[in-house]
Amino acid sequence: MPSPTDAGGAKSPRPWLDWYRDQRWRGPNGRRIKQLAAEPWCRFHAKRGERVKATTVDHIEPHRGDPDRFWNGALQSLCHHCHSAVKQSHEAGRRFGCDAAGAPTDPSHPWFEGGKRSGKAEGER
Numbered sequence: 001m002p003s004p005t006d007a008g009g010a011k012s013p014r015p016w017l018d019w020y021r022d023q024r025w026r027g028p029n030g031r032r033i034k035q036l037a038a039e040p041w042c043r044f045h046a047k048r049g050e051r052v053k054a055t056t057v058d059h060i061e062p063h064r065g066d067p068d069r070f071w072n073g074a075l076q077s078l079c080h081h082c083h084s085a086v087k088q089s090h091e092a093g094r095r096f097g098c099d100a101a102g103a104p105t106d107p108s109h110p111w112f113e114g115g116k117r118s119g120k121a122e123g124e125r
């Protein structure tokens, strides 16, 4: 792992934005490519029996800046639209409804908890 060159500078409040630019994520052998190769179709649409090409790789369990979850957590392939719906759900902190786009209603997904998971501390660095 290369050492950061911006030591002493302003710290990004969202270090994972850099992780998404990391070769380990988006490189030719990165997690993103591997996930899309393994699952080329949007998972949410697939649940409805539809085939939509996935363009986005999403963390099933929100990583919330936790590098372990980011690099080791389970992934799913989504189309741009479904991924946006997931994001909005996170930011709004509320449950998914069912929307016209066919957003998932699967209540077993961790993000439906919308908040902290009991027993686990938020990531400390």
Ligand SMILES: [Zn+2]
Binding pocket: 042, 043, 044, 045, 052, 078, 079, 080, 081, 082, 083
């Ligand atoms: Zn989709």
